[in-house]
């Protein structure tokens with residue numbers, strides 16, 4: 370089953386979310402799993418077709434962490450998943466792989482499925498260390514408590530996010546193979562790997578059918594029904 374995930378970042382409203390869930394439920398078939406990662410104020414239970422998740426969770430369980438939200442609090446809304454280690458949170462909260470692993474561990478322990486994001490920056494790519502950064506991103510961001518099927522990896526080339534740029538298809542396939550081999554080496558044979566960065570209705574079919582691509586994580590093009598619904602339809 371392919372996974373199509375939308376990351377709304379700091380956009381949208383509850384009314385737009387209801388409307389999107391409604392529209393998705395009318396077109397999605399059993400062979401796709403849809404996930405929507407929305408701002409904390411919109412978190413709620415999804416339905417059989419659409420899973421709802423947060424965009425991050427705290428490293429801590431509770432206490433004096435103003436502005437932070439725990440995995441247990443997210444789970445209590447009915448949400449079932451969370452992103453961790455997204456490029457923007459790595460940048461803005463200065464998260465390193467070890468921080469991402471702590472967040473992912475809290476998520477798993479509280480019944481949320483983390484989507485652990487990894488990817489190389491433009492500089493890392495240009496200096497030829499992109500594959501190492503991604504390999505270590507996986508090795509260090511997956512927490513020790515994780516078991517197969519508990520989590521999802523999203524490969525998001527950080528230089529391409531939100532810029533309408535995508536790597537060559539062969540580069541995506543190559544990076545996904547490296548991630549797959551790393552996961553197998555770590556003992557995980559059943560972990561979906563999503564591709565994210567500038568996915569749209571035109572390129573989704575090509576991308577989602579690449580080897581070791583189990584789905585896509587869509588940012589900008591997940592915000593509006595007229596963009597996201599064709600992605601779901603074209604992914605088949």
Ligand code: PGA
Pocket residue numbers: 376525529530531532533565566567568586587588589590
């Ligand atoms: P984009 O964002 O699809 O707008 O490039 C992807 C993401 O940030 O998850």
